[in-house]
Amino acid sequence: MKPELLYVDDEVGNLVVFEAAFEDDFQITLAQSAEEVLELMEERAFAVVVADHRMPRMTGVELLEILRERHPLTKRILLTGYTDPAAMIDSINRGQVFHYVRKPWERHELLAILRRAFEAHDLEIANQTLTNQLIAADRLATLGQATARIAHEMGNQLCMLPLLEVMQGEFAGNPRMQKIAGFATQTYERLVALVEEVKKFVRQEHEEFDRRPLALDELIQELVSFLRFDRKIDVTRVHAQLRDAPPVLGNRFKLQQVLTNLIKNASDAIDGREDGWIRISLQQDGDRVRIDVSDNGCGIPESIAERVWQPFFTTKGANGNGLGLDVCRRLVESHGGSIACDSVCGAGTTFSISLPAADSASAAAYSRTSTGLKAALPVISRPEQ
Structure with a gap:
């Protein structure tokens, strides 16, 4: 495109x-007043703005001065019939113009100036992107050092397994205590896996995690039951609508990590x-399985909808680090899946996860025989088929 x-x-x-x-060289939008320019710039950004100096109500210099404040990356060019050096200096200082062109202009000269303006704009954008990447890399390095220390200390504190084994032995005849000890054991295993994952990330080791056919309805029921012990989540507000769906090839811990983040x-x-x-909700979608996590909460403003996937971007202030959704996306994609967000500000949000169903050989090898856990799970609503 031009x-x-x-x-x-x-x-x-x-x-x-x-x-x-210049219509053969550029895609040109025309305006007849400074006010019209300001309205157009609110709708979409232009890399280059060319303004005539002498206009009613607002001069070209005054317009470019406003654009300098509101759209600093836009390259501003002023066309004028004035030859007063003082006026030229004033326009350069106030509007920070990229170039000051006297009338009548010559096509080849103005064309060269316009091309340089676009090159300067693209270079500035590239430099800004590189700067942001360097800042992010520096923050990641600092985060990695801090995370390594935290992971080390967490590992030192994970000495609860013998205690859980004692509980299971002492209360072998108490189903309630056995269930609680089972949940505590699962929490211990999750923490151990999470600490190891953090250590591998800090050491920049490529992780090949174990995958096996998983029944997502059982995985979701297990997770919802586990979240009853999370004081930050009112599990009575969490409703699962699970349809029969084929198993997927995945890692139970990783997928529950994704869903936990979305539910929180x-x-x-x-x-x-x-x-x-x-x-x-869970349902089959052709040769894929889709999980939707929806809410009727505050929603995400359209202006930042695409930014929620960026590392360190958060709307939670000090309560968030901006890494949750980036991690979710990476984990889903590592399973050959995709994740998307559909949100209406003030009405709610739906995150949709699409995962490939396990092939027939893997599905045939998978047994849905209960492991004892399923019987302990809460009854979750299933829609009529």
Whole structure:
């Protein structure tokens, strides 16, 4: 596509001449007033704005001065018939113009200036992107050092397994205590796996995690039951609608890590709403299996919808680190799946996870025989088929 530029002049004849001169080189948007330019710039950003100096109500210099504040990356070019050096200096200082062009302009000279303006804009964007990447890399390095220390200390504290084994032996005849000890054992195993994952990340080791056919309905029921012990989540607001679906080839811990993160985000979104709810639905979608985690919470503004996947971006202030959704996306993609977000500000959000179903050989090898855990899980609603 041709580069886009915006040209403003209150005289129609000048607009026609400019467009005819450069329409083969650029995609040109025309405006007849400074006010119109400001409205257009709110709708979409232009890399280059060319303004006539002398216009009613607001001069070109005044317009470029405003653009300098609101859109600093836009390259600003001023066309003028004035030859007063003082006026030239004033326009350069106030509007920080990229180039000051005297009328009447020559096509080849102005074309060269316009091309340089686009090159300067692209270079500045590239430099800004590189700077942001360097800042992110520095933050990741600092985070990695801190995380390594935390993981080491967490590992030192994970000495609860012998205690759990004592509980299971002492209360062998008490089903309730056995169930509690079972949940505690699962928590211990999750923490051990998480500490090892953090250590591998810090050492920059490529992790090939174990995968096996999983029944997602059992995985979700197990997770919801486990979340009853999380004080930050009101599990009575969590509703699961699970349809029969083929198993997927995946890692139980990793997929539960993704769903836990999404449910906690949904819980934050409905905080303070008396009628707030979180819904987890499971269904087959062709040769894939889809999990939706929905809520009727505050939603995500459209202006930041794409940024939620960026590392370190968070809307939770000091309560968030901005890494949750980035980790979720990476884990889902490592399973050959995809994750998407559909949100309406003030109405709610749905995160959809699509995973490939396990092939027939893997599915045939998988047995849905209960391991004893399923009997201990809460009854979760299933829609009529």
